[in-house]
Amino acid sequence: MKARVFVTLKNGVLDPQGKAIGNALHGLGFGAVGDVRQGKVIDLELKESDEAKARASLKDMCEKLLANTVIEKYEIELKA
């Protein structure tokens, strides 16, 4: 099965990249742009058919490696 993991900065953690993108977009004339945040998306293929097991294993991956939970939060999305 395929999984998509989002790793984004926690609220309250300053996001210099997002801010820079926001400024650049304003500079380019996209005045309607408000707050911008940048995160990572990780697409994985998983040899696992049990959804619950896949989810547990992905959670484990996030905690151990994919996210730094001091500053980041994560969301897991499964696609069949």
Next chain:
Amino acid sequence: MKARVFVTLKNGVLDPQGKAIGNALHGLGFGAVGDVRQGKVIDLELKESDEAKARASLKDMCEKLLANTVIEKYEIELKA
């Protein structure tokens, strides 16, 4: 309205980050992990209520700044 933009590498383009993440996950014992690709997710707030207009403007932003269309592709997701 809120928008989420995914920027990922085109198929066939080498993804050193994804490769390294895959290797690291294997090293940690997650043997079920297959191919891994890493991309960016950009969350934006938009002062725009017309969905079509928002989409057009986001497409413009992607082409001009958010994605490097030589090697990256993008997807746009709108949330009300």
Next chain:
Amino acid sequence: MKSAVIVFPASNCDRDAQTALKQLTGKDPHMVWHQDSALPDVDLVVLPGGFSYGDYLRCGAMASQSSVMKAVKAHAEKGGAVVGICNGFQVLTETHLLPGALMRNADLKFVCRPVKLTVEETQSAFTRKYSKGQQITVPVAHGEGNYFADEETLNRLEGENRVAFRYAEGDNPNGSARNIAGILNEKRNVLGLMPHPERVVDPLLGGEDGKALFQSLIETLS
């Protein structure tokens, strides 16, 4: 003082650390490969600068999971001295031997230049040969040295005198919270810092302000 330098596959200041240690201790440090699971019998472990595993995903994230880091953790827990320089600092935060995290530099650019630091704390094995408040100049070379921790952690670090070095006012190269350049752990046997003291132990290379850090360790640990 017996020392070891950890070598990750893309460490690149390992030789710099080795040269500085050799110059100042007169002895070659052990160079320890990241796949090793045990450390030689040493007083000091140095986690050098560089890009450990390419610094893909996050700086130091993959290194924190390496087998050698289990041994480094054990060494630190037993009270052994550990210093992480630059990428080494990032590895220490990712391993949770030090609190907080190192984020992208505020201006998003890699920066290599000498910076002015103030020595904030001299009650440690790493800093006792400096004087409190002393201004020193040490180079930085990093893209992700922007120290972040929540307010509570920052207050605690300051309250417990665990901020070892700060960037001098107006010379913060990366946007670090409260100008923090280097911190100690609770037991004060682990130091992480972004600037490179090992690059300034020779006047020919731009100064000797890094020497006292190694001399402090030699005095304490020999």
Next chain:
Amino acid sequence: MTQITPELVKEHGLTEGEYARIKRLLNREPSFVELGIFSVMWSEHCSYKSTRFHLRKLPTKAPWVLQGPGENAGVIDIGDGDACIFKMESHNHPSFIEPYQGAATGVGGIMRDVFTMGARPIAMMNALRFGEPSHPKTRHLVEGVVRGIGGYGNCMGVPTVGGEVNFHRSYNGNILVNAMCVGLAKANNIFLSAAKGAGNPVVYIGSKTGRDGIHGATMASAEFDDASDEKRPTVQVGDPFTEKLLLEACLELMATDAIIAIQDMGAAGLTSSSAEMGDKGGSGIELDLDKVPQREANMTAYEMMLSESQERMLAVLKPGREAEAEKIFKKWELDFAVIGITTDTKRLVVKHKGKIEADMPITALSDEAPVLERPYERPAPKVDTTSFDKSKKLMDSLATIIGSPDMASRRWVWEQYDHTVMADTVQRPGGDAAVVRVHGTNKGLAISTDVTPRYCKADPFEGAKQAVAESYRNISAVGALPLAVTDNLNFGNPQKPQIMGEIVGAIDGIGEACRALDYPVIGGNCSLYNETNGEGILPTPAIGGVGLMKDVHRMATVALKREGDALLLIGETRGHLGQSIYLREVEGREDGGAPPVDLKVERKHGEFVRKLIEDGRVDTVHDCSDGGLLSALAEMALAGNIGVDVGVAGTTVDAIPFFFGEDQARYVLAVPAKEADKIEGELREAGIIHALIGKTIAEKVVRVEREGEVSIAALRKAHEGWFPTYMSAPHTN
């Protein structure tokens, strides 16, 4: 089987004549794979067909040259059993299309050229040319190229110690990214690419092969039009982490004696590496593509042979040593595969899925590759103009010049490069030449990249001489002995006789200067077809020079160090304003002739200055080049934060040409007052034209008698301000 049509031949960049020649050489029609192989091997990029004939005229020998052009990089002897290996290479077209990855993979490629010969890279340089600052693409390109160079070099842990950055509208559609790598090896442990002997295993090392940059080599030899900007061919993505592993693994393997030959896979990947190794070794090579580590499914033989995936090497081992080598590469977590064998047939044979996809004589790809003697017209050199607007205020002009795009501080650039890693950088970016210590010794290597394209446009011959002379001067100015150069010849379309004339003139100029200065050419690279919509770049023959310093403790820098030093100008000032920065920046004119270069005088002045530094008598030297004498003085004042007070005593030249003329063979020295008389006496005795022009002072100003003064602070603001201000505006892809 793919039918070979005239259109297909044309798409491969081959002319009808070339295709006829291929059929003659093979005695039959080529297969599709063979056509692809010919197209890359006979491309300008790989075959040097337009320049080869002229490059032969370059001086390439000297007692200290261990390896001249013809290998992946050149090698010089630097004493004590040490060898220095270096080369410069362009990645112009890819960097225009995708600046970050283009520049990054350019850095990776040139590093592989150097470590494939057994050297550990110890310093990187880069020579960059961008379009005019106001062009809508320039900012984005500068940002991406600089980040790409840093991204790759920093991760490799090799200090990037200097280079050049210029802006000119002629580069609007064709930027230049030339990267140079300098490495260190033991003179008795150099690795070459000659795959001598039959029956030896051919091994593939590094990253897997994907469909990256297929036809990169032919792209680099084709002119751009606006459509190719849209087409956006696949560019390669660099993986510096894998390259770092590859470097360490190769050096580990090289410490054994298992290697017969080794060669990086650069442009035209597997094709050119195997053909070159077979060609140099006088052997044949048989490849089994089923064994090639592949990143993507269903790759064809054509794709594998032409892929330009990065971070790969090809080696020929002594038989029976495969397991030992494999162990090293497994330790570094790299792919390793035996993919072929050397033969005695002198043929390149490519097998895939049980089929022979190519079987051709290797000499057809190398010796038989076309060598063209293209028609050329040497342009008449422009003559100098002596007119200038006398009403301009000297000190205002200084501030303008010092803060102009080509003269402003490059700090914004080099602070993004780790220039002190490896703990041997004894002279950092910003001076005349960078100096890196030879680890564990007191020796140093001085490195500089130089060329003044506007001079080359006005007079390719004199301009190319000037590039070599300036390189010689920069290296002498820090106190090192210039030993050898690598060149990077960047030009427009050689099919135009005027452009070909520029190329020939420049090669002749380099040859003459290198001969006169005992400064041989040990390698180089050509990048032609740098044209968009018929408009060529300024001729840009970049010179990368390397010199040897006996003792890094006796080194000069540009920074003034003390008050009360005498300022001594060595060399004659006639006030040559043609093609000067002054005319361009202050009067808005790009005219006049290139400054003439007297090579005998260059050599004499260089030797004199070097001796003073080596003897420990002088520690402050700056060469006079772009922007003339007053710019040089201002740069010295800025670097040391010490003022100067100078005058024009004893000359008939007007103040403007005196202070801003770009006459060659000149140096400014700051010498302790008590030494000044003695040094002047020696200069007189040596018959060297010189003048005491003033002294260093406590006030933080640059002062010119009767002309006024400007504060160092104001100059600094202009000098340091331009780049960050320019780059802070928003820019798009």
